[in-house]
Amino acid sequence: MHHCLEISEILTKIFEKVDLSELPAIAVTCRSFHDPALDILWAVVTGLDDMITLMPADAWSEEVLLDGSSIVSFVRPLRPPDWTRFLSYASRVRHLILSGSPSLRNRARRETYQSLSLHRPIIALFPHLRELTWKSSEDEIIFVELFLCPSLVKAKVGAHGRIADDLVNHALHMIVHLAPHLTSLDIAELQTSSPTSLTISALSRSLTLRNLRLWLPSPLDFANISSLTCLEDLDVTIFIPKDDRRDQWTITRNADLDTAFPALRRLAMTIADLAVASEVTLAMQPHRLESIRTRLSNAPSAAILARFIEVLSTCCSPAFLRSVIIFTYTNAGPRTAEEMANGFIVPPSVFVPLLSFSRMVQMEVRTPLSFALENSALQAIAVAWPALKRLHLGTSGSPTISKVTLEGIVPFAVHCPNLSYLGIVLGHAGHAESSEVVSGRKLDVMDFGRSPISDAPSVAAFLSSLFDDITEWPHIDRARSLFDREEGWEQARTLFPLFAKVRKDERTHWEKMYSEAGARK
Numbered sequence: 088m089h090h091c092l093e094i095s096e097i098l099t100k101i102f103e104k105v106d107l108s109e110l111p112a113i114a115v116t117c118r119s120f121h122d123p124a125l126d127i128l129w130a131v132v133t134g135l136d137d138m139i140t141l142m143p144a145d146a147w148s149e150e151v152l153l154d155g156s157s158i159v160s161f162v163r164p165l166r167p168p169d170w171t172r173f174l175s176y177a178s179r180v181r182h183l184i185l186s187g188s189p190s191l192r193n194r195a196r197r198e199t200y201q202s203l204s205l206h207r208p209i210i211a212l213f214p215h216l217r218e219l220t221w222k223s224s225e226d227e228i229i230f231v232e233l234f235l236c237p238s239l240v241k242a243k244v245g246a247h248g249r250i251a252d253d254l255v256n257h258a259l260h261m262i263v264h265l266a267p268h269l270t271s272l273d274i275a276e277l278q279t280s281s282p283t284s285l286t287i288s289a290l291s292r293s294l295t296l297r298n299l300r301l302w303l304p305s306p307l308d309f310a311n312i313s314s315l316t317c318l319e320d321l322d323v324t325i326f327i328p329k330d331d332r333r334d335q336w337t338i339t340r341n342a343d344l345d346t347a348f349p350a351l352r353r354l355a356m357t358i359a360d361l362a363v364a365s366e367v368t369l370a371m372q373p374h375r376l377e378s379i380r381t382r383l384s385n386a387p388s389a390a391i392l393a394r395f396i397e398v399l400s401t402c403c404s405p406a407f408l409r410s411v412i413i414f415t416y417t418n419a420g421p422r423t424a425e426e427m428a429n430g431f432i433v434p435p436s437v438f439v440p441l442l443s444f445s446r447m448v449q450m451e452v453r454t455p456l457s458f459a460l461e462n463s464a465l466q467a468i469a470v471a472w473p474a475l476k477r478l479h480l481g482t483s484g485s486p487t488i489s490k491v492t493l494e495g496i497v498p499f500a501v502h503c504p505n506l507s508y509l510g511i512v513l514g515h516a517g518h519a520e521s522s523e524v525v526s527g528r529k530l531d532v533m534d535f536g537r538s539p540i541s542d543a544p545s546v547a548a549f550l551s552s553l554f555d556d557i558t559e560w561p562h563i564d565r566a567r568s569l570f571d572r573e574e575g576w577e578q579a580r581t582l583f584p585l586f587a588k589v590r591k592d593e594r595t596h597w598e599k600m601y602s603e604a605g606a607r608k
Contacts, residue, residue: 245276313347457484482536
């Protein structure tokens with residue numbers, strides 16, 4: 088055998104490409120193959136059944152349920168010699184997944200955890216574990232410490248339903264204490280029975296945490312995690328009780344927030360109102376923030392959106408901020424023309440405060456707002472953000488508000504070579520003279536919302552002068568019924584590739600002509 092096949096690192100790379108079902112046979116081929124093959128075979132373990140069956144046969148039993156599944160449980164107390172094979176294979180596990188759903192298995196699972204806890208010969212049952220995914224019932228959360236160890240760098244810990252405050256606090260304390268090198272922690276599904284009493288002060292002692300996903304009972308609780316000096320990625324769900332009648336949250340900066348979140352790069356907030364997100368951002372002052380995403384249950388008004396944009400322009404740095412996403416996940420928006428007139432029309436000047444952020448690559452406002460944009464506003468955006476890849480501005484808005492025409496998208500073909508997604512509402516898509524700009528670029532998605540259309544051939548010819556290919560037209564695909572508007576867009580989509588092919592052929596012809604002319608000179 089070649090000496091290269093005796094190097095475990097090389098064998099590991101090879102065996103990673105092999106189907107898992109073949110690894111047991113490979114492991115018994117020779118001594119050199121044994122450990123690398125088994126390390127990969129046991130790297131990811133789901134559930135504890137396979138691990139329990141490594142114990143002596145008289146220590147456990149398997150019960151087959153009516154649905155065909157089975158439960159493996161201990162039938163006698165464990166003794167020190169029983170652990171030999173278990174610990175040998177447990178040391179190979181790198182990712183452990185324990186996410187049993189609430190069922191009749193709960194009692195058996197709890198008894199298994201109790202046996203492991205009472206009789207374990209060492210503190211860390213899986214000493215080389217790197218990633219833990221855990222979801223349990225309330226009475227099992229205390230056993231999460233069985234699977235924590237210093238080598239753990241990523242953990243997702245959750246529970247089915249709300250659990251007692253003291254159990255949550257104990258779990259967080261054990262996570263920080265027993266996994267001191269943790270860099271990624273997801274506890275968004277670890278929620279207490281009384282939201283206002285959740286404390287996360289234990290997390291403030293972590294010196295290595297870079298990614299954190301959690302929920303907070305109030306926007307005021309950001310101070311509890313503000314001392315995480317290495318935190319780069321924060322995804323937070325902010326809970327505001329339904330009986331909280333405050334029209335405006337004000338988060339006062341204090342000494343704890345003066346040097347808060349120094350390393351924060353990415354911020355995601357799931358929250359009811361964009362106004363609260365503005366206050367949170369203002370208090371945090373995330374100068375080095377690269378991306379911010381807000382997921383809202385209430386549609387913001389135009390004034391609230393403008394306030395949020397203004398806060399970003401003052402709290403973030405043009406040298407860093409690249410991505411802004413504002414998303415409403417409910418249909419709660421203006422339902423009448425009167426509601427629309429009372430604050431849901433966004434003026435064209437709303438993005439002016441961010442036009443100096445020249446590194447912007449993504450701006451998405453997916454809310455029930457109507458943008459009163461003009462071609463000149465889109466021209467300013469395209470010139471200011473040349474690195475833009477995705478632009479989505481309220482495609483659920485009313486086309487009667489928009490003053491944008493087809494000519495308004497020409498600047499994006501000229502100034503934004505990396506643009507792959509364009510979502511805007513046109514006041515009307517009709518006859519347009521073919522653009523002199525022939526960019527020859529591909530656009531992955533073109534979304535014109537509820538924009539009306541006439542003269543589909545002219546529209547298709549115009550778009551083909553800007554883009555070689557448009558892969559998706561979602562405003563057509565999501566139409567619920569075939570009105571004239573949708574029929575016109577369907578015709579434009581059908582004609583577009585025909586015009587685009589002619590454009591490509593023309594370009595190829597002229598490029599060939601110029602090349603031959605240059606060669607003759």
